[in-house]
Amino acid sequence: MFVLTINQRDTLDAGDRVDTFLRALQDVPGLGDAVALPFQRAVGDELIGAVEDPRVAVDVALRALRQRRWNVGVGVGTVTHADGAAGAPASGDLHDAGGPGLAAARRAVEAAAVSTARIPLAVRGRDEEAAAEAEAVLRLVGQLVWSRTDAEWAVLDLLVPGVRGQQKPAAAALGITAQAVSQAVQRSYWNEEHACRPAAARLLTLAGG
Numbered sequence: 001m002f003v004l005t006i007n008q009r010d011t012l013d014a015g016d017r018v019d020t021f022l023r024a025l026q027d028v029p030g031l032g033d034a035v036a037l038p039f040q041r042a043v044g045d046e047l048i049g050a051v052e053d054p055r056v057a058v059d060v061a062l063r064a065l066r067q068r069r070w071n072v073g074v075g076v077g078t079v080t081h082a083d084g085a086a087g088a089p090a091s092g093d094l095h096d097a098g099g100p101g102l103a104a105a106r107r108a109v110e111a112a113a114v115s116t117a118r119i120p121l122a123v124r125g126r127d128e129e130a131a132a133e134a135e136a137v138l139r140l141v142g143q144l145v146w147s148r149t150d151a152e153w154a155v156l157d158l159l160v161p162g163v164r165g166q167q168k169p170a171a172a173a174l175g176i177t178a179q180a181v182s183q184a185v186q187r188s189y190w191n192e193e194h195a196c197r198p199a200a201a202r203l204l205t206l207a208g209g
Helices: 018-027 054-066 100-114 128-146 150-156 167-174 178-187 190-207
Strands: 002-008 035-041 046-051 070-076 121-125
Touching: 002 054, 002 100, 018 035, 018 046, 018 054, 046 054, 046 100, 054 070, 054 128, 054 190, 070 100, 070 128, 070 190, 100 121, 121 128, 121 190, 128 190, 150 167, 150 178, 167 178
Parallel strands: 070 121
Antiparallel strands: 002 046, 002 070, 035 046
């Protein structure tokens, strides 16, 4: 199981954005099928959720990093009932849940919050070496996401990874040239990001030990 604990860094300046981010997560491909514990507000400006698919975990983490306002902790481990009974609680309520996955995500987000690294993300799991490797890859890919401009995102949000022939329609929608779309894709390392996502997902799986 892949648990994400995400808390806000700029609440005093920007106000509480948890509900807005929770709504944005509804667009994550595959989230509905992968969710084990629905993403929900925990306390204050923090949200927690658990998924069974590491690819979805990677997607959620990178969406948080895109906004540059969240500490992201990824914990790899089982989610149980609060009393230790096997399996995530059928209620979907965080207060009914417990287990190593949630504990690992808590350690991860606390590490992300105090890290001196530019990308505030950390991974914790039973296999510490694999968790460190997953963290390194996610931070590197996260740097690509973090650094993009609004103009680049305007282009990238119109594209679907792996689909050919998208640049001309995107250019027409934005009123720019196909060459400008191509340059935005190249500058933002969009193809490289999506090529690296499977590696990050595989390392997250290995972090479970």
